[in-house]
Structure formats: C-alpha cells, structure tokens
Amino acid sequence: MKKIHLIGIGAGNPDYITVQAIKALNRTQVFFILDKGLTKDALLGLRKDICERYIEGNDYRLVQVQDPQREADLASYQAGIETWHEQRAVLFERLISQEVGEGETGAFLVWGDPSLYDSTLRILDRVLRRGAEVFDYEVIPGITSVQALAAQHRIPLNRIGEPIHITTGRQLAQSDGADIDNVVVMLDAHCTFERFVDQDLHIYWGAYLGTSDEILINGPLSDVSEQIGAIRADARAAKGWIMDTYLLRRNLD
Structure with missing residues (x-):
C-alpha cells in the first residue's frame, strides 16, 4: 500500500526538526513541494535544505507543483475555503496517483505542525473519501x-x-x-x-x-x-x- 507522511518541519529554524521527523524523512521516496508563489522562495528553499541536511543518500526525489490559490472574493469565507480545499484535493490525488508507486512513501513537508491551522490533514481525508486512491498516512508533529x-x-x-x-x-x-x-x-x-x-x-x-x-x-x-x-x-x-x-x-x- 502507498503511504504518505505529513511531516511538521517547524517554524523556520532547521534545528527545530525532531528525531521522529528525521526518521520519517529517511523513509520517504518522494517529497511534494507546494509552490505558493515566487515571493516565498525562502520557504521553498527551507524545505529543500532540510532534505539535503537530514536525508542520508540521494535516493529520493522532489516534485514541485503550484499550490492552488484561495480566492478571496467568493460569496463567503466558508465558500472560498470549500472551493480551495476541493482544488487541493484534486491536485493531491493526482500527485499520489502519478508520483507514488505501490509500496512507496510520499511526504508533504508542513510548515509548523500539521495539526495547527493547516489544511493538509483535511485534504488527505478528502482525497480518501473521493475513493480513487487508497493509502495510509502518518502525522509527524512539528514545532509551531x-x-x-x-x-x-x-x-x-x-x-x-x-x-x-x-x-x-x-x-x-x-x-x-x-x-x-x-x-x-x-x-x-x-x-x-x-x-x-x-x-x-x-x-x-x-x-x-x-x-x-x-x-x-x-x-x-x-x-x-x-x-x-x-x-x-x-x-x-x-x-x-x-x-x-x-x-x-x-x-x-
């Protein structure tokens, strides 16, 4: 079965990475890097630096994709969130389908902690409910x-x-x-x-x-x-x- 790691990578300091996160990094074959725009290159760079710093060997790959942008002018805040989450679910489903082979592990590197004001957990649950992809996932907490x-x-x-x-x-x-x-x-x-x-x-x-x-x-x-x-x-x-x-x-x- 495919597996997905949600790895909390802390608030910005590479030293905030936990031992559990380092172990999870080294059990992962493909990392999904969500690009939120050119102005946040530093955030992309941190994720790449963490992989280079903590992963032993180079038998992993990075897949960088454009993260859907949440529209701020929809009828309501909740409507905007619902639309954005569905767009992200479609993207995540495609990534898991095309980039993670059976028996492989993919990972999303989550700023801070996956359980605090982050939507990645909800998106993965939504992907599973859609039914096209079957996978297990593990949450690795991070420093917020x-x-x-x-x-x-x-x-x-x-x-x-x-x-x-x-x-x-x-x-x-x-x-x-x-x-x-x-x-x-x-x-x-x-x-x-x-x-x-x-x-x-x-x-x-x-x-x-x-x-x-x-x-x-x-x-x-x-x-x-x-x-x-x-x-x-x-x-x-x-x-x-x-x-x-x-x-x-x-x-x-």
Whole structure:
C-alpha cells in the first residue's frame, strides 16, 4: 500500500526538526513541494535544505507543483475555503496517483505542525473519501510558531491557573476585547491588535520566527502598537511576504 507522511518541519529554524521527523524523512521516496508563489522562495528553499541536511543518500526525489490559490472574493469565507480545499484535493490525488508507486512513501513537508491551522490533514481525508486512491498516512508533529514565540520571548503561554486561547485575526476581529486574557493570534493580515490599544494589554509579537530574519517586539500594547505596524509593513514590503504570531495578555491589577 502507498503511504504518505505529513511531516511538521517547524517554524523556520532547521534545528527545530525532531528525531521522529528525521526518521520519517529517511523513509520517504518522494517529497511534494507546494509552490505558493515566487515571493516565498525562502520557504521553498527551507524545505529543500532540510532534505539535503537530514536525508542520508540521494535516493529520493522532489516534485514541485503550484499550490492552488484561495480566492478571496467568493460569496463567503466558508465558500472560498470549500472551493480551495476541493482544488487541493484534486491536485493531491493526482500527485499520489502519478508520483507514488505501490509500496512507496510520499511526504508533504508542513510548515509548523500539521495539526495547527493547516489544511493538509483535511485534504488527505478528502482525497480518501473521493475513493480513487487508497493509502495510509502518518502525522509527524512539528514545532509551531506558537511554541517558538514563547521560547524566543522566554515566557510561558499562560499564567498559573489561567487558560490559553489560540485563534486567528479574523476571529479576534469579532471580539470587543473583554474576553482577552491570554490569547495567541495567528494568521492576522490586518494588525487586529490595533483595535485594543485602549485596553490594558501587553503584546509579545514575533515575525519570521526561528529564521535569520526574526523580529521580536514586546511591551504594553498602547506603547508598541504603532511600532509593530510600521515594522511589519516594512518587512512585508522588503520580502514580499510575512508570517507573524503574537500573544495578547491582560495586565493584572
């Protein structure tokens, strides 16, 4: 039977690769590299560097394909996600059919961890439901930007006896801020934290976590909000893309 590995490769630092991931890399014959656009060559390069660094021998191959782009102007967010997932399922089905032979193993190298705000697991389940391809798959966890953010700022994600909430910028935008105690925010393209500068919050912000381009800022939100917004805009303009994560924490009286 064919097998697929979903390998979490961390938040950007090749040293974040786990021993389990290295073993999985060395059991894989074909790696699927999804190209999200020319502006993200660094992300493609990292995946290739990881293979060269950790795989013993050269009896593997890389298959690079264009990742379908999610349309932002469909009737609703959910409709856009559904269309995008179906496009990706068709692509994944073709890749597994044409590139992975019986008894072989293919792999998708997933940024961060396959279980946290990544669609690859859902796409593989969708491919199996389509019924044209039969395969088994294994998930290898990775270091997320959430973990890297806490480590680089040298903080725990929660305080004693308090929960931690992980969400997206889209969801945070629906909050009035009253429910923010310890909130980690991912996938925020619009600096949603700026809406809460009048509240007594502290922010721990990081971009390009784990890479040589890493940027870290922390402080009272009212003091550093404008600074983060300006630095984020400059970094995005310079590189053509940005990946950032932050923790909002309410100050205790």
